[in-house]
Amino acid sequence: MTEGLSSKEAAERLMQYGYNELPSAKAKNVLQIVREVVKEPMFLLLLGCASLYMVLGDYTEGAFLLAWVIAVIFITFYQHRKTERAIEALRELSSPRAIVIRDGKEQRIPGKEIVPGDWVLLLEGDRIPADGKIISSLNLKVDESILTGESVPVDKTLDDPLNSKVFSGTLSVQGSAKMIVEKTGIETAFGKIGKSLQLIEESPTNLQRETKILIRTLFMIGIALSITVILGFYLSRGNLVNSILSGLTAAMAILPEEFPVVLTIFLALGAWRLAQNRVLTRKPSAIETLGSATVLCSDKTGTITINRMQIVNIFCENKFVKRADFHNCKTELSEILTAAAQASNIRAADPMDKAVFDAAKEISISVNNYSLLKEYPLQKTLLAFGRLVEHEASEKKLYCKGAPESVLSQCTMEESDKKTLMEKVLQMAEAGQRILAVAVVDKIDAVPENLKTCKFRFLGFLGFEDPVRPEVPAAINECYEAGIKVIMITGDYPATAVNIAGQAGIRHNNWVMSGDELNSIDDDELVSEIEKISVFARIVPEQKLRIIRGAEGKRRSGCHDRRRCK
Numbered sequence: 001m002t003e004g005l006s007s008k009e010a011a012e013r014l015m016q017y018g019y020n021e022l023p024s025a026k027a028k029n030v031l032q033i034v035r036e037v038v039k040e041p042m043f044l045l046l047l048g049c050a051s052l053y054m055v056l057g058d059y060t061e062g063a064f065l066l067a068w069v070i071a072v073i074f075i076t077f078y079q080h081r082k083t084e085r086a087i088e089a090l091r092e093l094s095s096p097r098a099i100v101i102r103d104g105k106e107q108r109i110p111g112k113e114i115v116p117g118d119w120v121l122l123l124e125g126d127r128i129p130a131d132g133k134i135i136s137s138l139n140l141k142v143d144e145s146i147l148t149g150e151s152v153p154v155d156k157t158l159d160d161p162l163n164s165k166v167f168s169g170t171l172s173v174q175g176s177a178k179m180i181v182e183k184t185g186i187e188t189a190f191g192k193i194g195k196s197l198q199l200i201e202e203s204p205t206n207l208q209r210e211t212k213i214l215i216r217t218l219f220m221i222g223i224a225l226s227i228t229v230i231l232g233f234y235l236s237r238g239n240l241v242n243s244i245l246s247g248l249t250a251a252m253a254i255l256p257e258e259f260p261v262v263l264t265i266f267l268a269l270g271a272w273r274l275a276q277n278r279v280l281t282r283k284p285s286a287i288e289t290l291g292s293a294t295v296l297c298s299d300k301t302g303t304i305t306i307n308r309m310q311i312v313n314i315f316c317e318n319k320f321v322k323r324a325d326f327h328n329c330k331t332e333l334s335e336i337l338t339a340a341a342q343a344s345n346i347r348a349a350d351p352m353d354k355a356v357f358d359a360a361k362e363i364s365i366s367v368n369n370y371s372l373l374k375e376y377p378l379q380k381t382l383l384a385f386g387r388l389v390e391h392e393a394s395e396k397k398l399y400c401k402g403a404p405e406s407v408l409s410q411c412t413m414e415e416s417d418k419k420t421l422m423e424k425v426l427q428m429a430e431a432g433q434r435i436l437a438v439a440v441v442d443k444i445d446a447v448p449e450n451l452k453t454c455k456f457r458f459l460g461f462l463g464f465e466d467p468v469r470p471e472v473p474a475a476i477n478e479c480y481e482a483g484i485k486v487i488m489i490t491g492d493y494p495a496t497a498v499n500i501a502g503q504a505g506i507r508h509n510n511w512v513m514s515g516d517e518l519n520s521i522d523d524d525e526l527v528s529e530i531e532k533i534s535v536f537a538r539i540v541p542e543q544k545l546r547i548i549r550g551a552e553g554k555r556r557s558g559c560h561d562r563r564r565c566k
Contacts, residue, residue: 003101003119004102004103004118004119005115005117005119006102006103007103009117010102010113010118013115013116013117014113014115016115017115017116017184018184018185019112019113019185020112020113020114020115020129020130020184022185022186022191022194047066049065050062050069072265075265075268082275096127096129097109097111098110098111098114098120098121098126099121099123099126100114100118100119100121102118106121111127111130114130114181114184116130116181116182116184117180117181118180118181119178119179120132120178120179121178122166122172122177122179124173124175124348124349124350125171125172125173125349126171126172127171127172128142128168128169128170128171128179129168129181130182130183131165131167131168131181131182131183131187131189132166132179132180132182132183133164133166133179133182134156134158134164134165134177134178135158135178135179136177136178137175137176137177137178138176139174139176139377139385140156140172140174140175140176140177141153141154141156141172141173141174141175142154142156142170142171142173143170143172143351144170145301145307145491146170146171147167147169147491147541148540148541150301150490152351152434153351155378167188167190168183168188168189168191171349172349173348173349173350174348174349174350174353175377189541192542193541193542206288206292207263207285207288207292211263225250226247226250227247228247229243229246230244230246230247231243233246233247267287267288270287274287294483294484294485295484295485295487295530295551295552296479296484296485296486296487297489297544297547297551298487298489299488299489300488300490300492300500301492304468304472304500304504305466305468305469306467306469307466308351308354308355308466309351309354309464309466310323310355310359310465311323311356311359311462311463311464312433312463312467313462313463313465314326314333314337314460314461314462315424315428315460315461315463316332316333316335316460317332320424321333326359327362327363330365334365335459336438336459336460336462337356337359337360337363337367338360338367339399339401339438339440340399340401340436340438340462341356341357341365341367342367342370342387342399343385343387343399343401343438344356344387346368352434352436352464355464369392370390370391371389372387372388372389373388373396373447374387374388374447375388376388376400376450376451378402379450379451381452382402382406382410382450382451382452383402383403383406384400384401384402384403384407384410385400385401385402386401386451387399388444388447388448395443396443396444397441397442397444398441398444398454399439400438400439400451400454401436401437401438403437404422404425404435404436404437405422406437407437407438407439407456408422408437408458410451410452410455411439411456411458412455412457413458421461424461428461428463429495430495432495432496432498432499432500433465434463435461435462435463435464436461436462436464437458437462438459438460438461438462439458440457440459441456441457467503468503468504472504473503473504473505476504476505480507485551486506486507487530487536487547488501488504488506488508489536489539489544489547490535490536490537490539491537491538491539492537492538493538494514494535494537494538497535497536497537498537501534501535506534506535508535509532511532511533511535512535512537513529513533513535513537514536514537514538514539515536515537515539515540515543516538518536519543523546523549523550526547526550527550530550
């Protein structure tokens with residue numbers, strides 16, 4: 001089989017399938033923005049008032065109101081263009097480059113030029129540019145949290161049809177692979193999410209609905225008052241022109257022409273304040289929508305949590321050491337953290353490897369004083385990773401880290417001791433932690449063929465966690481005080497989801513709905529279940545929109561009292 005496409009084939013497929021990018025809305029020009037602003041009832045009122053002042057001969061007042069119309073249009077246009085430029089810059093930065101095989105040789109090209117049939121090389125730290133299938137792999141691990149919400153990388157193997165698939169936007173964090181592209185652009189899993197979002201129908205906000213009612217009411221009152229004044233003035237004085245002018249003046253007196261100006265300025269100020277907190281607002285109406293929210297649906301990974309693994313618990317020397325006590329137990333932790341670090345690649349993109357180096361650096365443990373002799377990758381028969389290193393004075397050590405049961409199987413100890421240690425593993429797992437076991441061969445002469453031929457000395461367990469952002473519990477408490485129900489949606493396992501929800505302060509009563517359970521109920525049942533369920537686990541991206549619609553249905557079906565909806 002020939003590797004990759006020719007340049008000619010790639011050009012033809014680019015014409016056929018288009019660029020490997022998601023379609024984005026065209027930037028609005030000045031006329032479109034003016035039309036959107038002016039068609040709002042409040043601005044029609046403002047223009048109407050300005051016109052009436054001109055008719056009445058009060059050119060100063062009319063010009064003043066028209067100046068405010070221009071000012072409001074300028075503010076809206078400026079805010080829109082500023083946001084669009086920032087979003088466009090982010091889009092350019094996030095466009096990955098990729099190494100492909102074209103004309104039989106490796107080339108680095110922009111990710112948007114990849115086409116179905118391309119062969120792409122994936123290295124550690126690469127952002128995967130399209131959906132495809134792995135055709136060769138060396139211990140590839142992929143962070144799919146952007147799609148699934150699961151913060152732990154997924155092993156990719158050729159044996160499992162599901163795990164041989166990789167998806168656009170995900171991140172290669174360990175190993176290397178070669179993939180063949182199957183889908184690009186909007187046909188990718190990421191693109192389908194964007195396609196489903198385009199189906200959302202935009203409805204008027206509460207402020208827009210209430211404004212229309214207010215304008216309609218004031219308009220009717222103004223007409224009634226104007227007619228009454230015109231008839232009264234004409235019947236009493238008989239001058240029709242003066243009667244009409246008096247009627248229009250009376251109507252103008254009750255029309256609140258300042259409303260559009262005040263509302264626009266307040267919404268623009270809200271957008272500016274959000275921008276100070278690095279939040280972009282495309283539509284000013286979103287500011288009002290935020291203020292009227294009764295249900296808040298939030299993802300877990302990267303939103304409630306920081307999307308960065310940390311070591312939060314270490315079991316060594318027959319005791320647990322929590323993160324808060326790391327500094328006080330530097331002596332006890334020195335050996336296990338040094339071993340874990342020297343069993344890891346210092347340039348790794350794997351979040352667990354990064355967490356190991358961060359923990360060692362945090363308590364000032366030096367872990368780089370060695371030279372690497374050989375690496376032992378993960379194998380199906382032994383889920384552990386090893387590195388043979390040489391220290392000063394030609395001292396050689398073999399460090400190993402991996403799944404607890406795999407590492408313990410290679411350690412020299414009694415079966416009863418292994419059983420006791422697995423109970424510690426269960427204890428850490430119940431707390432929602434991911435666990436790595438660490439072991440070492442203290443003195444080694446000959447270079448072993450593989451890890452299964454070695455007998456290790458057990459050092460301990462490392463407990464990893466994607467921690468909750470420090471500001472989240474207080475923010476969630478504020479939501480509850482404001483009468484807003486908080487729902488957490490994640491692709492993680494139920495036990496992990498419940499643990500994180502508890503740390504974040506989400507009221508859940510241990511009620512969790514999984515993705516499979518969600519598929520087994522209809523929309524009406526979901527609306528009734530939303531009231532008592534605040535945690536959804538093992539959820540795929542397509543289901544998130546359904547949960548949001550269920551929450552919206554619950555609000556419309558009776559939760560109008562914000563305090564009662566808690």
